[in-house]
Amino acid sequence: MEIGLNPELSEWVASHLTKVRVWPKGCYGVYKKIRVSLRMLTRSDLWDNFLMTCVIGNTVLMAMERYGQPKSEKDTSEMIASVFTWVFIVEMFIKLNAIGPKKYVKDKMNWLDGFVVSLSIFEMLMEKIAAGEGGNLSAFKTIRVFRTFRVLRVVRLLRALHSMQVII
Numbered sequence: 001m002e003i004g005l006n007p008e009l010s011e012w013v014a015s016h017l018t019k020v021r022v023w024p025k026g027c028y029g030v031y032k033k034i035r036v037s038l039r040m041l042t043r044s045d046l047w048d049n050f051l052m053t054c055v056i057g058n059t060v061l062m063a064m065e066r067y068g069q070p071k072s073e074k075d076t077s078e079m080i081a082s083v084f085t086w087v088f089i090v091e092m093f094i095k096l097n098a099i100g101p102k103k104y105v106k107d108k109m110n111w112l113d114g115f116v117v118s119l120s121i122f123e124m125l126m127e128k129i130a131a132g133e134g135g136n137l138s139a140f141k142t143i144r145v146f147r148t149f150r151v152l153r154v155v156r157l158l159r160a161l162h163s164m165q166v167i168i
Helices: 007-017 027-042 045-064 071-106 108-132 138-160 162-167
Strands: none
Touching: 027 071, 045 071, 045 138, 071 108
C-alpha cells in the first residue's frame, strides 16, 4: 500500500518546520532563548558597526590626550574613556554569554579583546584604590601606562577587513 504525499504540501511543511524551534521548559529554556537572542545580536551588522564606531571614537579620544591638558578637558576625556571601557566590558560579557567560553577562547581576536578589557578593568580598580587612599600613591600612577594597550583595540577594525586579515 503506497501513501501518496502531495509534493507541494511536503515542501511547505519542510520549509515551515525549519522555522520552528522547540525550547526546553523552565529556567534553562529562558536561558537558551536569551543566549540565542544575544548570538543573533552579536552577528548583526548594527552591532559590528556600533563597536567599530566605539573603537574609532576611543582611538581618537586617546590621540587627543596631551601634556598640559586643562583639567576640565582631562576630566571630560576620562569620563568618555570610562564609557567606552564599560561598552567594551558589556560587549565581552554579551559575547561570552552568546557563544560560550569555549567558542570565545577559540577565536584569537577574542584573546586580544579579553586582554585589553581585563587591563582596562585592572586599571579602573587600581585608580579607585589609589583615589581611596588619598590619591598620592606614586606606584599607582604607573597604571596609566596600561592605557597604551587600549590602542590594540584598533586591531578589532582589521577583523572586518578581510584583505587585512590575509596580510596579517
